Each structure stands twice: as structure tokens, then as C-alpha cells.
Amino acid sequence: MGKVLEGKVAIVTGSGQGVGRALALKFASEGACVITNNRGKGQTETKQLTPEEIATLSPEERKKVADRYAMLAGNAETTANQxxxxxxxxxxxxxxxxxxEAAKELVEFAVKTYGKVDIVANVAGAFGFGSICDIDEETWDRVTTVKPKGYYNVIHFAAPYMMEQKWGRIINCTSRAWLGDWILHPEYCTANAGVVGLTRAVAIELFPYNITCNAFSPFAATRASIDLEASNLVKSDRKKAMAGLPNFTYEQTPAPETIAPFLTYLCTDKASQVSGSVFSIVGNSIARYSEPVEIAKITKFSSELWTQEELEQAAPRGLFGGYTSLADPGNVH
Structure with missing residues (x-):
């Protein structure tokens, strides 16, 4: 079998480390010319824990965290060099x-360097810890400026090139946080739900031009994984619950390389009819989320508005039969 991306040009944002780096390497191994990208050099330190919090770790724990960050050290240049x-x-x-404007320059650089843009893989992201009452505006803006705004920025400037050539593949990194369940970070849930909405809208708009747009939710060992586990060590039980941590250690988490094969498949002609979907990738397990549909409905066949008395009668039967709230602890999965 030949290289499935031979002759394609791909932009991979957030490709200095982790999933983005693994995807850039996979694309290149399949024949694509790759524009690697991240914010800048030296983006490997924790953004979540203060020096005071790091100091509460034991010497062994601090060394483990430092060693893991060192393993993930890298940037756009080191990925390109590899x-x-x-x-x-x-x-x-x-x-x-x-x-x-920076996103515009990124796309223009790809066109100037390799003549076109065929694939955009948005993997860049930002993260923060905090409940709705604790999170500050700076963290909210930092996270949501990357997702979904940054993803929109790159797609906005790349799409016209794809439309002109009648071919394109767009892949956006989301998180199961878009479901808003056990990952209780409002800024992160909002950002990733925005990615899903953006993905679906772009998929519908650009499908007539042979351009697909899909989203993926990865579970892989990355810098965020280290931040989460380190936070688990220094936070109180209440904070750990708010962090929404899964019961996996860093060692048990699949490698970033496990995410890349399926995403590469989505960028081929074989997946030309797959668009607007959200996938979960955990190791060699790949799942597709269902489409949101109405599951219950009540209608008043009258020009008069519902009265409170009518709603008190109709809603429990028509809308909430067998209902459990997302907020019910017994419904978190």
C-alpha cells in the first residue's frame, strides 16, 4: 500500500508535543508536507500549578513530574526537524x-512554502483548573481563545484555498468535556463544546466543496495528563473531585501515537463521506458519538401560551418520564 497522503499539504496546530506531534509525524510518514506549529519555544512547563503547590510534592514526586515534562519537551521546530x-x-x-492575523500568516506560510493547503488539523489547546466560582477571567479567556476561536481563525483562512481546489480535510480536537459531565471545568467544557458546534457548522457549509470536517476526543498521555496527575497529588479531596480526574495513572494512559492512524484515515479519499461527526479515541478503541435528537416533546394546540398549571401537569408526563438529570451524581459516567 502506498503513502495515503502523498502530495498533500497539512497544517497541524499544537504539534510541538503530544497528540499534535504524533499526528504531524504520522502525516509526514504517509507522504504529506507538514507545517508544524505551536505558540513558541519552551512551552513545556506546567501552567496549572503554582511554585508553592509544586513545593508541597515530595522530592520523588517532583522528580517524576520534572522527568515527564522533560520527556515531552519540544516545539514546532523540533517536530519539523524530526x-x-x-x-x-x-x-x-x-x-x-x-x-x-497570526492564523492568517500561518496559512499564508503554508501556501508560500508548499503551494496549497489540503489538511488542517487543529490540536492546539489550553487548560485550567477551577469551579465556576473560582475560575478567573484570565483563565477563561486563555482557554476559550484557543478553542474554539483559534480553530475558527485557521479554518477561516484555509477554507478558501480548499474550496478553490474542491478538496479539503479539517480535523478539530475536542474533549469529552464537551459533554459537561465528569470533567468539571466550565471553561474547558465551554471551549470543547464550541469546537463541536464549529465542526458541525463547517461540515455542513463546506461539504459541497468535497471538504470534510470532523472532531475527535483523544485520551492519551500528554502534558495535560501530567498536570492532572500532579494536581491530584497537591489538591485536597474536594479539589480532586472538582478536577474530575479519571481513574488512570499516567503510565496507564495510551501513548499519543495511538490517536494518529484513525485521524490519518479521515484525511483520505476513503473517508470523503464522513463529515460532521465526533469520535472518541482511546488506544485502539474508536467510537462515534450519536447525533443529538429530540427524545421528548409536548405541544399545546392553541394560540394561547402555556399556563403554569398546564405545564405542571404536562411536563412531568411528556418531557420527564424516566428522566434523570445530568447533574445527578448517579448519572455521571
Whole structure:
């Protein structure tokens, strides 16, 4: 079997480390010319824990965290260099995709360097810890400026090139946080729900141009995984519950490389009819989320508005039969 992305040009945001780096390497191994990207050099330190919190860890714990960060050290340039060393084609471009003009320059760099844009894989992200009462405005803005705004920025400038050539593939990284269940970070849930909405809207608009747009929710060992586990060590039980941590250690978490094969498949002609979907990828397990549908409905066949008395009678029977709230602890999964 030949290289399935031969002759394609891909932009992979957030490809200095983790899932983005793994995806950039996979794309290149399949023949694509890759523009690697992240905000800048040295983006490997924790953004979630203060020096005071880090100091509460034991010497062994601090060393473990530091060693893991060192293993994940990298940026757009180191990823591009690895691709080139392995015989592929790549060029790095540093920018914050949350900046509209910077995203434009990223896309223009791809076109100037390789002549076109075929694939956009948005993997860049930001994270923060905090309940709705604790989270500050800076954290909210930092997280939501990357997702979904940064993703919109890159797609906005890349889409016209794809439309002109009647071919394109767009992949956006979301998280199961878009469901808003056990990942109790309002800024992160909002950002990733926005990615899903953006993905679906773009898929519908661009499908006539042979352009697909899908989202994926990865579970893989990344810098965020280290932040989560380190936070688990330093926070109180209440904070740990708010962090919504899954019962997996860093060692049990699948490697970022496990995410790349299916996403590469989505970028081929074989997946030309797959668009507007959200996938979950955990190791070699790949799942597709169902489409949201109405499951219960009540209607008043009258020009008069519902009265409170009527709703008290109709709603429990027509809307809430067998209902359990998402907020019910027994319904969290």
C-alpha cells in the first residue's frame, strides 16, 4: 500500500508535543508536507500549578513530574526537524492561533512554502483548573481563545484555498468535556463544546466543496495528563473531585501515537463521506458519538401560551418520564 497522503499539504496546530506531534509525524510518514506549529519555544512547563503547590510534592514526586515534562519537551521546530531527519518534508511556524492575523500568516506560510493547503488539523489547546466560582477571567479567556476561536481563525483562512481546489480535510480536537459531565471545568467544557458546534457548522457549509470536517476526543498521555496527575497529588479531596480526574495513572494512559492512524484515515479519499461527526479515541478503541435528537416533546394546540398549571401537569408526563438529570451524581459516567 502506498503513502495515503502523498502530495498533500497539512497544517497541524499544537504539534510541538503530544497528540499534535504524533499526528504531524504520522502525516509526514504517509507522504504529506507538514507545517508544524505551536505558540513558541519552551512551552513545556506546567501552567496549572503554582511554585508553592509544586513545593508541597515530595522530592520523588517532583522528580517524576520534572522527568515527564522533560520527556515531552519540544516545539514546532523540533517536530519539523524530526520529520526531516526521517526523510519527510516539514517547516515550522510559531504563532498563537488565537490571534486572527497570526492564523492568517500561518496559512499564508503554508501556501508560500508548499503551494496549497489540503489538511488542517487543529490540536492546539489550553487548560485550567477551577469551579465556576473560582475560575478567573484570565483563565477563561486563555482557554476559550484557543478553542474554539483559534480553530475558527485557521479554518477561516484555509477554507478558501480548499474550496478553490474542491478538496479539503479539517480535523478539530475536542474533549469529552464537551459533554459537561465528569470533567468539571466550565471553561474547558465551554471551549470543547464550541469546537463541536464549529465542526458541525463547517461540515455542513463546506461539504459541497468535497471538504470534510470532523472532531475527535483523544485520551492519551500528554502534558495535560501530567498536570492532572500532579494536581491530584497537591489538591485536597474536594479539589480532586472538582478536577474530575479519571481513574488512570499516567503510565496507564495510551501513548499519543495511538490517536494518529484513525485521524490519518479521515484525511483520505476513503473517508470523503464522513463529515460532521465526533469520535472518541482511546488506544485502539474508536467510537462515534450519536447525533443529538429530540427524545421528548409536548405541544399545546392553541394560540394561547402555556399556563403554569398546564405545564405542571404536562411536563412531568411528556418531557420527564424516566428522566434523570445530568447533574445527578448517579448519572455521571
Amino acid at each position: 520529520i526531516i531527519a526521517e526523510g519527510g518534508k516539514a517547516a515550522p511556524f510559531y504563532c498563537d492561533i488565537g490571534n486572527h
